[in-house]
Amino acid sequence: MAEKILMKGNEAIAISAIRNGVDGYFGYPITPQSEVMETLMKEKPWETTGMVVLQAESETSSINMVYGGAGCGKKVMTSSSSPGVSLMCEGLSYIAGSELPCVVVDVMRGGPGLGTIQPSQSDYNQIVKGSGHGDFHNIVIAPASAQDMYDFLDWGFELAFKYRNPVVILSDGIIGQMMEKVELRPVKPRRTREEIIRDCPWAVTGKPASRQRNIITSLSLDADVQEEFNRKLQRKYAAIEENEVKYDVYMTGDAEYLFVAFGCSSRICEAVVDILRSEGIKAGLLRPITLYPFPYKEIGGLAAGMKSIMSIELNLGQMVDDVRLAVNGACPVGFYGRQGGNIYTPEEIVEQFKKFNNLV
Amino acid sequence: MTIEDIKKPENLVYRKPSLLTDNVMHYCPGCSHGTVHKIIAEVIEEMGIQEDTIGICPVGCSVFAYNYIDIDWQEAAHGRAPALATATKRLNPDKYVFTYQGDGDLASIGTAEIIHACSRGENIAVIFINNGIYGMTGGQMAPTTLIGMKTATTPYGRDPKLNGFPLVIADMIAQLDGTAYITRQSVHTAAAVRKTRNAIRKAFEYSSKGIGLSFVEVVSTCNSGWKMTPVQANKWMTENMFAKYPVGDIKDILK
Numbered sequence: 129m130a131e132k133i134l135m136k137g138n139e140a141i142a143i144s145a146i147r148n149g150v151d152g153y154f155g156y157p158i159t160p161q162s163e164v165m166e167t168l169m170k171e172k173p174w175e176t177t178g179m180v181v182l183q184a185e186s187e188t189s190s191i192n193m194v195y196g197g198a199g200c201g202k203k204v205m206t207s208s209s210s211p212g213v214s215l216m217c218e219g220l221s222y223i224a225g226s227e228l229p230c231v232v233v234d235v236m237r238g239g240p241g242l243g244t245i246q247p248s249q250s251d252y253n254q255i256v257k258g259s260g261h262g263d264f265h266n267i268v269i270a271p272a273s274a275q276d277m278y279d280f281l282d283w284g285f286e287l288a289f290k291y292r293n294p295v296v297i298l299s300d301g302i303i304g305q306m307m308e309k310v311e312l313r314p315v316k317p318r319r320t321r322e323e324i325i326r327d328c329p330w331a332v333t334g335k336p337a338s339r340q341r342n343i344i345t346s347l348s349l350d351a352d353v354q355e356e357f358n359r360k361l362q363r364k365y366a367a368i369e370e371n372e373v374k375y376d377v378y379m380t381g382d383a384e385y386l387f388v389a390f391g392c393s394s395r396i397c398e399a400v401v402d403i404l405r406s407e408g409i410k411a412g413l414l415r416p417i418t419l420y421p422f423p424y425k426e427i428g429g430l431a432a433g434m435k436s437i438m439s440i441e442l443n444l445g446q447m448v449d450d451v452r453l454a455v456n457g458a459c460p461v462g463f464y465g466r467q468g469g470n471i472y473t474p475e476e477i478v479e480q481f482k483k484f485n486n487l488v
Numbered sequence: 489m490t491i492e493d494i495k496k497p498e499n500l501v502y503r504k505p506s507l508l509t510d511n512v513m514h515y516c517p518g519c520s521h522g523t524v525h526k527i528i529a530e531v532i533e534e535m536g537i538q539e540d541t542i543g544i545c546p547v548g549c550s551v552f553a554y555n556y557i558d559i560d561w562q563e564a565a566h567g568r569a570p571a572l573a574t575a576t577k578r579l580n581p582d583k584y585v586f587t588y589q590g591d592g593d594l595a596s597i598g599t600a601e602i603i604h605a606c607s608r609g610e611n612i613a614v615i616f617i618n619n620g621i622y623g624m625t626g627g628q629m630a631p632t633t634l635i636g637m638k639t640a641t642t643p644y645g646r647d648p649k650l651n652g653f654p655l656v657i658a659d660m661i662a663q664l665d666g667t668a669y670i671t672r673q674s675v676h677t678a679a680a681v682r683k684t685r686n687a688i689r690k691a692f693e694y695s696s697k698g699i700g701l702s703f704v705e706v707v708s709t710c711n712s713g714w715k716m717t718p719v720q721a722n723k724w725m726t727e728n729m730f731a732k733y734p735v736g737d738i739k740d741i742l743k
Contacts, residue, residue: 152579180578185604189571192564194570194599196544199562222565332537332560332576334583343554344564345545488551 131312137271137303140278140310141233142167145179147299148282149318151202152180153277155192156212159245160301161235164207177318187212191232196333198228199344201324201331203285207233209301210251211242220294221260224361225346227330229282229288232266233297235304238469247301247470249391251445255296256419258449263358265365267295267372268419269388274308282316286374289327293362298419300442302392302471308414365421374417375426379405383412385485387429388451390416392471397440399474404481411481419447427454436485438462440477460484505529507538507558510739514552518718520708523675524617524684528588529557529576531689539586542576544569546598548590549623549710567598570605573612577695584692586613591632595657602661609666609700613691616657616703618733619710620685627713631655639713654732658705662739668700670739674687676722681736698743707733 142164145153155165162218165183173179180197184190189458190206193212197204208216213234223230234255238248256268267287284295325333335341348354376394377399380386389397394415404411414430416423431437434461439448448463455461462484466472482488493499507529515521532541538559545553545700547566554561564572569587594602594616604614622628622638628641632654636645646654662670669691674682684706691702708730711721737743 152575154575167687182574182578184571185600188568189574189601190570191574192568195564195568196562196575197579199572200542200576203529206574206580218565219568226563330561332542334542334579335558335560336539341554341558342560343563345554346528347563388548465556 132309133312134307135274135310136163136307137274137277137299138163138235138305139167140274140303142171142280143312143418144278144281145205146171146173146177146317147312148285149177149203149316150179150205150285151318151355152182152197152204154182154184154190154197154204154206156187156190156208157161157183158187158209158212160237160304161207161209161233163304164233170257171446177267179318179402188218191216194230194232195219195223195226195228198223199226199231199332201328201333203319205231205233207235209235209237210248210362213251217254217258217260220344221262221264223294224260224264224266225262226344227292228344229292229294231284231288231295233299236298236300238262238467244469245301247392247394247471248442248467248469249300250467251298252419252441252443252446253388255298256422257334258388259296264361265293265368267291267293267368268298269295269374270417270419271303272391272394272415273303274306274310277303278310279313282313290367293295293364293368298391300392304423308372350383369421372418373421373423375423376415376417378413380412380414380430382410384410384435385412385481386434386437387411387413388416388421388427389413389445390447393440393442394475396472397477400477400481403474403478409487422450422454424454427451428456428458431455431458434459436460436462438464438481438484440472441465443467503585505533507533507627509556509558511555511558515549516712517655518709518711518721519549520619520675520706521617523681524615524706524708525553525556526689527675527681527685528615530685531602531692532557532559534689535692537584537692540582541586544576544585544587546575546589546593549595550588550590550617551624551743553588567593567596568601569593570598570601570612570614574605574608574610577610577612579593581611584613584695585693586615586692588615589617590623591616591620591630593615593620595631595655603664604656606661606664606667606701606703611698612638612701612703613688613695614703615688615691616705618705619708620729623709623710623713623715627710634728656733658703661703666700667703667739668741669694669702671703671737672707672733672735674735675726676725677708694742705733707735
């Protein structure tokens with residue numbers, strides 16, 4: 129039987145990085161994710177796998193270290209929380225614009241500004257819709273457990289290298305701090321130099337006589353070249369939207385009411401569905417696992433048969449815009465959210481659900 | 489002696505370094521960048537380390553350095569080159585990693601990155617072109633602009649009350665324990681070019697010794713930005729820039 133260990137979501141990220149052959153982690157302390165770097169420093173992976181772990185002088189610097197490492201074809205990552213991720217947006221734009229793979233973990237806290245150190249899901253717009261200048265997307269995956277934190281890191285690198293695109297693991301203070309059992313998967317070794325040269329012919333690995341020099345850049349001053357590059361990115365995003373949408377459903381088979389919630393909120397909404405079902409109300413839940421690409425088709429498909437859909441988020445209404453686009457008027461769309469580090473109880477959501485649907 | 493005799497290989501006294509590409513440089517005539525590029529190409533060729541060298545380009549006039557020297561390059565965001573180079577070197581400790589940065593890039597927007605790369609003692613070489621002005625964006629004030637110097641954003645001359653004082657970055661980082669070799673050179677005469685070549689070679693050599701960061705500042709001209717002829721710019725540099733930025737070694741921990 130596979131080994132299961134009780135650990136925090138943040139610790140799961142660190143342990144997963146070491147066990148999945150990550151080459152480098154570059155970070156900067158910020159609550160509520162500091163356990164990621166603390167765990168790595170305690171584990172000293174440079175003595176075992178050879179993984180580099182470095183505390184940078186800022187998030188600006190750590191994301192640019194990731195940009196440098198990614199240019200070498202290495203598996204590199206960073207983690208931060210919302211205000212730190214704001215600083216990383218410049219780097220994410222360069223990484224996307226240079227078509228490099230990397231994984232960034234955002235353990236969300238409340239904003240705007242310094243906000244709060246408590247959990248939130250209010251980086252949805254920043255990470256799913258923006259995170260820097262230019263026409264680009266991060267691939268965004270949303271864990272809902274410590275096990276997801278462990279597993280999504282490896283999956284994140286798989287997607288990052290498949291599409292040469294930044295992947296953001298959009299987590300939150302609840303998932304990062306919560307302790308759960310985590311099953312450790314088989315160890316993957318770090319890739320050798322030869323494997324990197326074979327798999328990443330674009331990487332700056334030192335120019336041998338046998339090939340042209342490799343240049344990692346996002347700069348092209350020729351308008352037509354730049355436009356064509358952006359169209360190429362859009363073709364890549366179309367392929368991602370076609371192939372990589374991932375979601376989970378709970379009790380949707382005969383559902384008349386649907387909840388849409390991601391991350392920690394999806395776990396709370398499972399309890400909401402159970403309460404409503406016990407009262408004879410046919411509720412179901414769709415949990416988007418990929419936030420970009422978003423499961424528009426799947427939510428749209430379910431909307432036709434629903435009396436209403438509610439988006440439940442630890443913010444004041446961000447993903448609900450995507451839910452509305454997916455539903456496209458097929459049924460009423462409601463929203464309930466909390467902010468400031470406050471977390472809704474299932475009963476609270478049930479009450480808001482009944483109010484919205486005139487079931488009181 | 490005919491032209492054909494003169495062209496014989498045994499009469500060759502000078503040639504373009506093999507690592508300098510045939511791309512036509514975008515630099516203005518008289519600019520120091522082309523000379524420093526040539527020196528770097530020569531040093532990498534001399535040391536036989538083309539396959540072992542990774543360069544990090546800045547934002548500024550030398551943003552296209554990757555078009556001219558035939559090695560693997562990565563383009564950084566403005567000021568961030570030392571952060572990239574940190575990761576590149578730590579993940580590839582057997583490579584020679586260097587950044588090439590101007591004064592706006594290194595001494596203004598990138599001060600945090602260069603100071604902390606120095607402080608951590610990253611085993612990289614930094615080539616710093618200091619011409620006292622932002623060239624690429626059209627001649628605005630740089631942190632290194634001299635007092636009284638006219639630029640697009642100091643049209644009446646740099647006034648310390650309004651614009652603060654010139655930043656002498658090489659002397660600052662010489663104070664940091666993580667730096668191994670700090671020198672300030674120039675390329676306005678043949679003798680100066682030879683000294684700069686030796687300095688850059690030493691910086692590359694030191695960067696493979698695991699003793700900390702090496703830094704070669706090249707006090708340079710931007711005759712377009714300074715609105716002078718190349719000859720006037722060289723003269724103005726020696727008469728004005730050298731007073732604030734004197735050439736010579738500042739630190740060498742192996743001496």
